[in-house]
Amino acid sequence: MPAPNPHAFEFLLSRRSRPAKTLTTPVPDQSEILELLTVAARTPDHGKLEPWRFIVLNKPEMNKLADVVTYLGQTKTLDAEKIAKGRKQFDDGQLAIVVVEVQKESAKIPVLEQTYSAGAVCLNLLNAALAKGWGANWLTGWVSHDRDFMSQGLNLSANERIAGIIHIGTETAIPPERPRPNLDEIVTWA
DSSP states (O other), X not given: OOOOOHHHHHHXXXXXXXXXXXXXXXXXXXXXXXXXHHHHXXXXXXXXXXXXXXXXXXXXXXXXHHHHHHHHHHHTTOOHHHHHXXXXXXXXXXXXXXXXXXXXXXXXXXXXXXXXXXXHHHHHHHHHHHXXXXXXXXXXXXXXXXXXXXXXXXXXXXXXXXXXXXXXXXXXXXXXXXXXXXXXXXXXXX
16 A cells, blocks of 8 residues: 655645746756656556657747747638737747647557546646646647647647647746635535
8 A cells, every 4th residue: 555645645735737828947958858758657548558749849849830820820710819829828938848649549448548648648747847846837729629730830640639738937926826626516425
């Protein structure tokens, strides 16, 4: 039986994402990023398929992706505000890690379980960054669901999609606590 870890439990009780727009430099270096990714990869993975991978985006690459967002948004004749919002995470960001879901053929493991595993990787990465003292935020938005952005911006294959974009950096402001779910409304005791 594992020993209780009150420090870890307290961290989980008080964890709070930091808004991506408030994150700045410095950002983790390559060895720190690899440490965070090691934690992220320690996630539930039925069948040991590893139905995910990572793309580390530095500032120059994020600048290129911001331009891809604008190009695609204009091509699709999206509202200017929607384009600006999609672009902003790349304009403002200093470092982001894209968690890519890689759907793999399996007679035993349903695709939905692979999606759950990729989501768990996102949360592990987010919590690992926060636990190491970095500010971090998990973003998606229209860009993350746009197949053209996935293929043109990130060169993803047809069996891949963005599970999340985790922005990591130094926080410039501590956000206020936000309302949390009322357990009396969402728990059923059977």
